[in-house]
Amino acid sequence: MTKNGIDVSYAQNNVDWQKVKASGVDFAIVRVGWCYNNGALKEDVHFKKHISGALAAGLDVGVYLYSYATTAEAARRAAKEVIEAVKPYKLSYPIAFDIEYESIYTGGSKQVNTDICKAFLDEIEAAGYYAMLYCSKDFLDTYLYPSQLTAYDKWIAQYASACTSKHAHGIWQYTSTGRVDGIPGNIDRNLSYKDYPAILAGMKEANSQKDNLPYTVRCGSFPSTAQANTLKETISKKGYFCFLSVNGGASVVCVGKFATQAEAQKTADDLKKKGFSGSVGTW
Numbered sequence: 001m002t003k004n005g006i007d008v009s010y011a012q013n014n015v016d017w018q019k020v021k022a023s024g025v026d027f028a029i030v031r032v033g034w035c036y037n038n039g040a041l042k043e044d045v046h047f048k049k050h051i052s053g054a055l056a057a058g059l060d061v062g063v064y065l066y067s068y069a070t071t072a073e074a075a076r077r078a079a080k081e082v083i084e085a086v087k088p089y090k091l092s093y094p095i096a097f098d099i100e101y102e103s104i105y106t107g108g109s110k111q112v113n114t115d116i117c118k119a120f121l122d123e124i125e126a127a128g129y130y131a132m133l134y135c136s137k138d139f140l141d142t143y144l145y146p147s148q149l150t151a152y153d154k155w156i157a158q159y160a161s162a163c164t165s166k167h168a169h170g171i172w173q174y175t176s177t178g179r180v181d182g183i184p185g186n187i188d189r190n191l192s193y194k195d196y197p198a199i200l201a202g203m204k205e206a207n208s209q210k211d212n213l214p215y216t217v218r219c220g221s222f223p224s225t226a227q228a229n230t231l232k233e234t235i236s237k238k239g240y241f242c243f244l245s246v247n248g249g250a251s252v253v254c255v256g257k258f259a260t261q262a263e264a265q266k267t268a269d270d271l272k273k274k275g276f277s278g279s280v281g282t283w
Helices: 017-022 047-056 072-086 110-126 137-143 196-209 225-236 261-273
Strands: 003-008 027-035 041-043 060-066 095-098 131-136 153-157 171-180 183-192 215-222 242-247 250-258 279-282
Touching (some): 017 047, 047 060, 060 072, 072 110, 131 137, 196 242, 215 225, 215 261, 225 250, 250 261, 261 279
Parallel strands (some): 003 027, 060 095, 131 153
Antiparallel strands (some): 027 041, 171 183, 215 250
C-alpha cells in the first residue's frame, strides 16, 4: 500500500492542515528540530504548531531530527531529548535521524558516521519507538557503511522519476519542489511503501494488552523493529496473527495471544511444521 506524504519544518509557515488533508496527503513527517555537536536538542520553531495541526487534521504523523552530532554519545543524548519532546503526541510514523552533507560528516570517518546513526536509532528503539534513517541515495553509499545499517528502515532522498537505491527503503522522498494545497511554496513530497500506522499500532497493542493474555509464541528477537518486521510479515502471510513487542530494547516477533500455555503450544507446533521455530513464553 503506497501512501502520499510530506515533510515540514521551520521553512513552512501558515500551513492550512485541513486543506493539506483534503488534497490527498496521508502523512506528515515533522522536524522536531536539530541537535548541536554535543547532541543537545534545538527545537524547531514550528514543531509544536506543525505536529498539533497535522494531528488535528487527521494525518498520520512522524518526526525527524536534523543532526550535527559528532559522536555516538552525542547521538544518544539527542535521541533521549527527542523522545522527551514527542511524548505528548501520538506518532504513527517513525522517528527519523536526518544525516546530510555537513562537513563534519563528509570530511570525517565513515565508521564514525555509521556509529552515530546506529547510536541514535538504537536509543529510539530501546524506548519502544520505530526508528528510521533519512539520507540521500548518494550519502548512504558514500559516507556510511550500509551493511552495518540493514537492521533499520530507510527514508531515501533521490529526486528522480524512480528511486534506484539498491538498499531496501520504506519511504522515498522524490522531490523538494512539490506543491500541495494549503502550503505556500515548495514542499518535500514522499511515498511510503509500508503501512507504518498498522505496524506501530500493533506494537502498541501488544505492549498494552500483554497482561490480559499472558502467553504467546516467540519466533525471534532482533535488535531493531525493522529487522523484526521482516519475519513478522513473512509469518503473517501464512495467516497468523503476528505482532512485535519491545522487550528490554529488543524487538520480539510474537505469534498469537493465548490464555493458556497449552493453547500457545498448539500454535508453536503448527508453526514448526511450516518451518518456523518458536517457543512459548509469558510476559
